[in-house]
Amino acid sequence: MTDFGFKLSKSSAIELDKVDTSLYERLCQAEPGARICMNCGSCGATCTAGPYSGMSLRKVILGLQRGQDVRSMLSGCMLCGKCSMVCPRGINTRHLILTLCRIYD
Numbered sequence: 040m041t042d043f044g045f046k047l048s049k050s051s052a053i054e055l056d057k058v059d060t061s062l063y064e065r066l067c068q069a070e071p072g073a074r075i076c077m078n079c080g081s082c083g084a085t086c087t088a089g090p091y092s093g094m095s096l097r098k099v100i101l102g103l104q105r106g107q108d109v110r111s112m113l114s115g116c117m118l119c120g121k122c123s124m125v126c127p128r129g130i131n132t133r134h135l136i137l138t139l140c141r142i143y144d
């Protein structure tokens with residue numbers, strides 16, 4: 040095969056009709072606020088643990104909507120509650136994270 044010096048990356052497309060979003064639905068039932076998240080990123084931008092652990096609540100919620108496992112990201116959260124102070128939708132983010140941890144347990 041000819042070497043062009045580059046290769047095509049595997050597609051990262053997600054077929055939303057086929058992913059399992061049951062965890063997201065369970066979270067929304069327990070914490071209806073999860074449904075009104077607009078993925079603005081304010082929580083991730085101000086996250087105390089973000090720079091050290093990669094924690095971002097925006098990514099957590101987006102990951103759940105895409106049927107991805109976000110457990111490892113949650114372990115970086117210190118439950119400081121800073122994200123709840125900046126959320127423009129007034130979501131009780133700290134409580135949402137706690138609820139999600141309980142769902143994973």
Ligand code: SF4
Pocket residue numbers: 082085086087088089094095096115116117118119120121122123132133136
């Ligand atoms: S509660 Fe967790 S996600 Fe929110 S700012 Fe603190 S460390 Fe970050």
Ligand code: SF4
Pocket residue numbers: 075076077078079080081082083096097125126127128129130132
């Ligand atoms: S700040 Fe609130 S609305 Fe914005 S991404 Fe985070 S949880 Fe969602």
